[in-house]
Amino acid sequence: MEERLLGSEEKDINDLKGRILVENKKIWKVGFPAMLARVTQFGMFVVTQAFIGHVGKLQLAGYALIQIITIQFANGILLGMSSATETLCGQAFGARQYHMMGIYLQRSCIINLITATILLPVFIFSGKIFRLLGEEEEIANTAEYFSLWFIPMLYFFSLAFTIQKYLQTQLKNMIVGWLSAASFVLHVLLSWIFVSKLNWGVPGAMSAMNISSWLVVIGELVYVFGGWCPDTWRGFTLAAFTNLIPVIKLSISSGLMICLELWYDAALVLFAGYMKNATTQVSALSICLNIISWEFMLCIGFLASSSVRVSNELGRGDAKAVKLSVKVVFFTSLCIGVLFFIVCLAFNRQIAKLFINEQEVIQAVSNLSLLLAFSVLLNSFQAVLTGVAVGAGRQSMVACINISSYYIVGVPIGLILGYVAHLQTKGIWIGMIIGVVMQVMVLGYITLRTSWDEEVQKASNRLDRWFLRPSEESSTENCIRERLNG
Template sequence: MTTGKHQPLLSGETHRKTDDVEINGIKDYCKEFYLESKRLWYLAGPAIFASLCQYTIGATTQVFAGKLGTIQLAAVSVENTVIAGFSYSILFGMGSALETLCGQAYGAEKFEMLGIYLQKSLIILNTAAIGLTFTFIFGVSVLKLLGQTTTISVAAGTFAVWMIPQLFAYATMIPVSKFLQAQSKVMPMALIALVAVVSHVFLSWLLIVKLGWGLVGAAVVLDGSWWFITLGQVGYVLWGSCGQAWSGFSWNAFSNLKGFLHISLTTMIMFCLESWYVMSLVLLAGHFENAEVSVDALSVCINILGWAGMVALGLNVAASVRVSNELGLGRPKTVRLSVIVVALTALLIGILFATVLLVYRKQYPAFFTNSQEVMQLVDELTLLLGTLVVINNVQYALSGVAIGAGLQSAVAYMNIGSYFLVGIPISILLGFKFDMRVKGIWYGLVSGSSMQCFMLLLMVSRIDWNEEANVSGDRIKQWGCDIGMKDDVADANNY
């Protein structure tokens, strides 16, 4: 099978073929599975690398802040986790609407629509960022309301004010990233992230340690690193590297913002419910006796889950791009193959991670804590942690499939049912009623995620991909605008 120009070209593939994949026998299936795996990793590899670099930027700042003192470390950690984390989850969720729209439009060769969608998303996310600035400005009061001590609240709240520029970097970078991902332009993003993380480490040492700027230096470097990534990606787009996908700014971006806002909000709900679910379980752990050990053990496990999640996030991005591109092109059989490949890949990677955790269950907790009590509890939770890594990997991959197909609303409802009607009640019941403490919390987390994964599997297995390919053009028109679409939707459906 050869690829279209909307796909990454593989070795030996040099021209376009719009026919859907045809598989006759095991030999054909193995060949197509191999080619689809290469396309998947062409997208997922750089996406994983870029995510790890961006994750490292925040972690590096916390390391250098720790050299200043415990209060400074707490200030950076709390601001990054609570205030910035809350805003990022909202903006990331809203910006992920572009994975559906840009991906399907690019597959259908409605290239002029991508720039319109990008501008719509920039308008919506930067407007949302203006509203979110109040959580930064009044960070001290917000943190006190959440139960933080006055000392930590004041330090983190002051640091949050310095981090307002980062908020608008998020609001600009996220849509541009999704815009580039839809076109499989992931390698430039990875290279920009690499330069950013290397310079971030050096500048953090220079301003925080060498010049003694303290938290002000940490804020300046962190803001600067995120804006470097943002301007690097924007510059890549404006340089003309995206062809017809970017033809300049247009007033058409202001048309039908209400329709575009709808999918942005449903995607936001889908992402936020999951992150808030985990956050709520950490807060629950703080109500046990000897809460410090419980929270620390849960935090170590969630930290491990976060690093594993970078790989899962890359698969999520790759799945959404492959599915949306192929639906836009009108190739349902290729979509089915893509879904199978990404699901099996996610499952195997999850099993690999879980195996490593189980083999080194006595050793890895020492990298995070010196407390024997915490290490013992983490050891006891490792089997559940490994199980959750496997489940989350598959779940993230299937969520990417759902985003590529434009089914965010259905997934949002699943999240509500799985996490807040199953996961949290089980955590409370087992943790408090049956006195299982943090183990009960973790059983609830696994139960909620298992339910979500099962429902996603059920939904994906029942999707009529022929029908989804037929309605992809209508979906683009409904959630975007009518520019260039009056006669094109019918053309897209006839591929």
Template sequence: MEGDLNQKLLTEGEEDVKFRQKLWRELKKMWIVAGPAIFTRFSTFGVTIISQAFIGHIGPTELAAYSLSLTVLLRFGNGVLLGMASALETLCGQAYGAKQYHMLGIYLQRSWIVLFVTGLCLLPLYIFATPLLIALGQDEEIAAVAGYIGRFFVFVVLSFIVSFTCQMFLQAQSKNMIIAYLAAFSIGIHIFLSWLLIVKLKYGLAGAMVSTVLAYWIPNIGQLLFVTCGGCKDTWKGFTMLAFKDLLPVVKLSLSSGAMLCLELWYNTILVLLTGNMQNAEIAIDALAICLNINGWEMMISLGFLAAASVRVSNELGRGSSKGAKFSIVTTTLTSLCIGSVLFVIFLFLRERLAYIFTESKEVASAVADLSPLLACSILLNSVQPVLSGVAVGAGWQSIVAWVNIASYYLIGIPIGVVLGYIVGMGVKGVWVGMLVGTSVQTLILVIITWKTDWDRQVVLARSRVNKWFVPESRETNSNQENGA
């Protein structure tokens, strides 16, 4: 009896040790992706904040025009291209897990083609920004300056094509430390050039925009050199005409991915527009802008975990491990939720003290204090919802999530926000409650989908996708040789 008990305790102890080792390995794999991804997103977000800070010292018209261009024009292009590029996360992640390493380079080139054509279609928005903004009812003087900024944003939009695709290509291989190093170098150069061109040499808005464009392109040049000059020997085999083969399935997956992300980004824009039509709109918009700015910084953490969830799930599915995929989902979700819970408590108790970082107005600070509980709840939801979106990207469910977003945000969240904000008279709080309800419904649906999913079947689907678009390495080598000839 005593021997059986000792054997049982010994077995349980070994299982506990094995679980801790498994958890530690998974956490290391997760943070290898999440850590650099969070830092990179903070740095990229910081580029626009630094530009905004320097332009604010040029003049109020320039600041208003830059804010308008950033919110209406650049965010739109960013959302479309980032969403479409996330198809590459699915394809590269699953191919890497299946050890079809040479396919990653082909997928990268296919994504370049799709995104370049999409980018060309977006360019008229930036070239003809002034008449477009005037047609939308904006002040003509601000619209004229915004049109000038929009022409610089053409180069920023084109930079997204390289930036997003190379990041996802490298993340799939857990080689994204190079992205973080380049982002840190770029933001340092941006601060120096902004000071030199605006403060010292007095080049004004042109200097600010030249520095901004360079800040976006410097990391791209570094990433391209790293990818093509030996940093990815197994996954980059050179340029190939096979990139033009099987483009239609990539286009379909890219469109689904773009719709999924854009529906989320446009949701926040609509909330700001709804708030702008209320009484005391200036205070309401200022308070909401402060809260959304804080929420935006916190979202950089969540988007880092989105990248980690996408990479880990796609790698495990490509490898053929349904248990590994499920364990990755639980580990990443709980880690993100723990961080979100700590931030929830912090922002719940800071209240109006948050506002004085951005404003000296007591009215705005009071409005921010009133919104703080909703901000804290948003932060808590943000710690789960993006992770589940990352799981969807890793598994290739973008089209499903796009429909979930339509139902949650546009059929539930916005109507509730309008009713509470305008009819019930809750104002900006009512609009934000509507946003929270929409996000909560979306999160709940994604939890149910993830929980109910047959992950063994997802492995089969991932293998089917990988094998369907597989090109033997010998064919790729021949194609490269033909190109060289």
């Protein structure tokens, strides 16, 4: 009897190991291409910063102000709004509603392009905005010049993020990874030619970024339209203009969720701009935040994995598979976070030298190395928990948690430590880390207490409510045409 029980337990253990192994393969099938895409795409910003940093300290500070505040602002909104595509397409793929994925893609592109156009004045008048906020005149003028070069990137974000999420929810995002990697190599080559060889300075660096980035979008469009997604892409349809209001609501809550996280880092740079020796402080912080953001690009791979796996299994109706996926991806992401925690502590001065030769800035980065390491570690928790929320369509809830954790707790504590306790940049950063810790704890508690059977039912109800049969899609197109002709 005991031998039978031992044999049964051993079989269960082996079965669990097998399920974990299979789940790991599924996670990396989504996660690795997402990491490759995000690391290389963000790497373009870092490479551009490195070339501009060797042009001059003022140019680096102006570029940092635009990248970390204006670009983060637009990137946060458009990336967040694209996560609505991730939720809807992921659950539709799990439920085998393949033709709806193409409709969701078109709806999201329409919404994102309109949003990008609404954001355009922020880029055009960025210099005036920074001057109104009290930034130094020289930095604000330089930032204004950079912002005009970034306008093509605004529309790149609106299309690239949505297409990438559409592809990754159907496990076809490897093409995005390779396109992004090839584009990164091209970007390094063009930057070297334009800046180092032709001495075009800032225009050369920014031209290289715009050319390389848009090649990714062109490649993605060729892949989608060229017949490599036959089940999910059936051509353009007027049905994409119907039921936009529910998608807009989900997109807005998604955008708010993500941008509140990205603006949190931007606030750190903005507050540093009011301190003594602002140029050095902003330059040092921009280097630290670029390191954090680059590591977060790896974590975004796990965010994508957790989101896709959760949404697919919710659409499929398998609550047990959701639970296993969350546990496996969380542990894997944690291991990556610990590794980068150690690297940041061990090589802080060497990392700073990659960006700038100014000893004052290098020392400032070294002084912030411990806070940098903790921020990197927290990314590994935050990404997975956010991904789980996106997969379940909980963007509105996460947005409320972010507001409370970051802006009601983190920012006030940071300002008190920075300006009242005179800890300067360190004080602001400590307060903001406290906000992230609070967010992670609340999201972790909610995830642990979630009834995934109930989430399966919610996903089913959402898909049924927005589902259009091919015959209904044709009828909808006819109705729209009649209204337009009438």
